[in-house]
Amino acid sequence: MEQTAKKNTGAARDKRQKLVDATMRRHGHSTYALIETLHSIQEVYGYLDDDNLRYVAHALRVPLSKVYGVATFYHFFTLKPKGExxxxxxxxxxxxxxxxxxxxxxxxxxxxxxxxxxxxxxxxxxxxxxxxxxxxxxxxxxxxxxxxxxxxxxxxxxxxxxxx
Ligand code: FES
Known part of the structure; x- marks a missing residue:
């Protein structure tokens, strides 16, 4: 069973990214897509981490500071948790x-x-x-x-x- 999972690791990871990309496409990569995209990331990754926030900032052409601002302003978003x-x-x-x-x-x-x-x-x-x-x-x-x-x-x- 573990082998199946390992074999699929790459594909599965891509799928999560594809779901996030699809959200951005649906909103025409507009900056208005920011909140929707952050929701999408949290749904598939469980939290918002630095790599994904940078990715979104780049893809939607918004400053990283703004992305962090939105991610930390709304209580329903969870930034990368404190566990190791x-x-x-x-x-x-x-x-x-x-x-x-x-x-x-x-x-x-x-x-x-x-x-x-x-x-x-x-x-x-x-x-x-x-x-x-x-x-x-x-x-x-x-x-x-x-x-x-x-x-x-x-x-x-x-x-x-x-x-x-
Ligand atoms: S991967 Fe779709 S429900 Fe868990």
């Missing part, structure tokens, strides 16, 4: 019905952390995304940017253990 590592769990329908609640339960058992929180030692932040565009790999998680598909709860905690 991130585990984004996709909670879209396909992933959810294929076992996301059990994944959260196992993460909580092992690391005492809920979705949206960071462990007390600051090692790992657990986040959610709405659909990372890889429903064929459900349930899917993204660990430090690397997508793992068709994961079991045990695999997720084991992979987190390897990161920290």
């Amino acid at each position: 590592h991130t585990c984004v769990v996709c909670t879209g329908t396909a992933c959810y019905i294929k076992g996301v609640p059990a994944i959260f339960k196992e993460i909580k058992n092992k690391y005492s952390v809920n979705p949206g929180e960071t462990t007390e030692d600051g090692k790992i932040s657990v986040l959610t995304a709405r659909c990372i565009g890889s429903c064929g790999l459900a349930p899917a998680v993204v660990l430090d940017g690397e997508i793992a598909g068709k994961v079991t709860p045990d695999e997720v905690v084991e992979r987190i253990g390897r990161l920290i």
Whole structure:
């Protein structure tokens, strides 16, 4: 199973980027697309990180300061969380019905952390995304940017253990 996920990592990552690009295209790459694009990034990546904010600033031709201004002004946006590592769990329908609640339960058992929180030692932040565009790999998680598909709860905690 892990092999399938690894093989698909590149493609899956592209899919997330494609979803973000599609949002910008839909809005004609206008600066008005900024908020929609930030929403789109958060939906597929779980949070807004520096690389993506720079990418959007460049693509929409708006100053990076403005992008950061918008990203920090609205409470519904989450900037890269404070944990040393991130585990984004996709909670879209396909992933959810294929076992996301059990994944959260196992993460909580092992690391005492809920979705949206960071462990007390600051090692790992657990986040959610709405659909990372890889429903064929459900349930899917993204660990430090690397997508793992068709994961079991045990695999997720084991992979987190390897990161920290
Ligand atoms: S619902 Fe999880 S990748 Fe689409």
